[in-house]
Amino acid sequence: MISSLASVRSLLFAIFVLMLGSGFLTTLISIRLQVNGTVPIVIGLIATSYFAGLATGAMHVGKLVERVGHIRTFAVVVAVLSASTLSYTFSEHALLWMLLRFIDGFCVAGVYVCLESWLNDRAEGPSRGGVLAGYMIALYLGQGIGQQILNVTGSTPTTPFILASLLISLAVLPVALTRMNGPTLPSTVSLSIWRLYATSPLAIVGVAATGVILGAFYGLGPVYAGASGLSVSDTAGFMTAVILGGVALQWPLGRLSDRFDRRTVIVATTAGAAISALVLSLTVPTGLGLALGTLFGGASFALYPLCVAHANDQLAPAERVSATGGLVLVYSLGAAVGPLVVSAAMTVLGPQGLFQVVAILAVSVFGFGMWRRWVGDAVPAEMQQAYQPLPRTTAVATKLVTIVPAEDDTGQD
Template identity: 75%
Template sequence: MIASLVPVRSLLFAILILMLGAGFLTTLVSIRLQASGTGPLIIGLIATSYFAGLAAGAVRVGRLVARIGHIRTFTVVVALLSATTLAYTLNAQPLLWMVLRFIDGCCVAGVYVCLESWLNDRAEGPSRGSVLAGYMIALYLGQGLGQQLLNVVGAVSATPFVLASLLISLSVLPVALTRMSGPALQTSAALPIRRLYVISPLAIIGVALTGVVLGAFYGLGPVYAGDLGLSVSRTAGFMTVVILGGVALQWPLGRLSDRFDRRTVIILTTAAAAISAFALALTGPDGIGLVLAGVFGGTAFALYPLCVAHANDQLAPAERISATGGLVLVYSLGAAIGPLLVSAAMALTGPQGLFHVLAVLAASVFGFGLWRRMVGDKVPADMQQAYQPLPRTTPFAAELTAEPAATPSDAGR
């Protein structure tokens, strides 16, 4: 595996460094807004603007890449992200921060489009799965460990924003100094959502509600912990446990879904997510709550790739990449709705409302999955595709799970 990562090491270092800086910004913004007395509804709206930016950026950045290339686009979006990170220190007006978070989302989407399409171009044959695994490790490790920087610099001064901006700026260096040439960007149109629902209703509903759940958690998890009296350090630890738990369980749950009816694994995973979320609402995010947080993260994070794999089981090979584009869009829309929806519940019922609503959402997927299992046909074992862990970023990551199409010169070999 290591040998296959050497040719793309600069891209992996770039995402690791950038996520160390940008990965804790969502937590930091929520903590700072909460400390200033901002209510959960406004915090939820600001979190929603970030995920709206992610969705908008994923759709629009490809045109910029096609015009000026990968390296210039990466440099532009990282420079803008670094600048907006420093802009938070100028004024704490929620409206300004809402605009800044939207720009942040667009920039992070630009990073994903650049790096994932580039990785897809550079990965060769059997190394493609290893490249995807290395990318996911760098992405989530940076995001998870980045939370711990709040233990070093705190969250009450301009220092964490300055540190985040420094790390984000430094992520340009591995890309700017690489000798790799950027590839030509090739995109495929996403399958219409209506057609995806006809093909796999459980995949669409599962991906949409997973977006709502994780968008709400990222935006409001720090508010939940802070309202229950956790310090900044313990809040950062709580967020880290959920994120790294999400990485740890994706592979074993995926292997189970390859051996058994994937719908059953999705149903059991949503049941575990619902139970752990409800238990967290009762116990709080400390002590046994940290174990529950790891279970919740592991099961909630695994739902997206499980649902994508379930959709792929029922698609022709030529449709799978475009289907992933549609599923990423559905996830992004759910993530944009999630913080706004759940913040209303928290405003009415208190911090425990976060996990009460997340439990209900996971239970809804559980119930829908049971119904689909009763009325839908089981995919034959020999037609079930191999599971692949996937980040919830852009369709380019999904392309790393497939062999590139043969060229005319390859066809005769």
């Protein structure tokens, strides 16, 4: 694994530094809006703008890459992202921040497309799993550690934005100085959502629910924490705990799903998400609350790759990459809708409405999963492909997954 990562170390360093600078912006923006007295529904709209930009960028950045290449595209989107980050310091008007969040999302999608297609080109055979794991560690470790930049305020509120812009700008250096040739952008045809639902209803429902849950959490989790009486430092710690918990539990839950009926592990994971969310809605996220946040992150982050693996168990090997691309789209749509739905609930129920809605949604997926276990046959263990953790970024990342052909593809959800 070490040797496979050495060949892409500059790309992994670039995504780590960029996430270090940009990963905490959603938290920072939510905190600033809350301090300014912005109502939850407006904060939700601004969070939705980011995920809308992310989905739009994932679909359209490829055309720019085909015209000017990976290095130039990467430099452009990083430069625009850095400029957008500084632009928050000019005004705190909600409409301006909504536009900037859309731009941020579009640019981050561009970063993902460039780096993931490059990683796909450099990874070969058995090294693909190691490269994917290294990419996910760099991505989420940067995002989790970056939350701590919230503690650096200095004498002016513009300091975190300036630090973020500096880090984002520095992320371009490893790529701009690389001697690697630009790869060919892989095709990312997505399987029809209706075809995916007909093949694996539980996978579609689980992925959509994960999008709603995590989209709402990223956008409104800081609002919940602040309204619960947490300081900025404690809010940063809470967000870090959830993100790093999500990284830590993906692998052990995935290994369990290789040994047992994958639907059972999905149902148990949603139960963990529901219980932790319900308790978080009743307590302040400090002490025990941090442990619950870690559990919540672990269960919520793991649900997406578990559902992707379950869908792939139902499909022919040739369909699996395109199916995963379709599931990324479903997740993105859920993430865009989540902040809107949950912010409306928080307006009525208060800050605890975030985790109340999450708990209700997780319980619904739990019930749906139990029903699918009742009416559908389990995929035989020998027919399941090995679980692989997946980032919730763009369809290009699915190309890094090592597809293990099954002898038969007649399993049913």
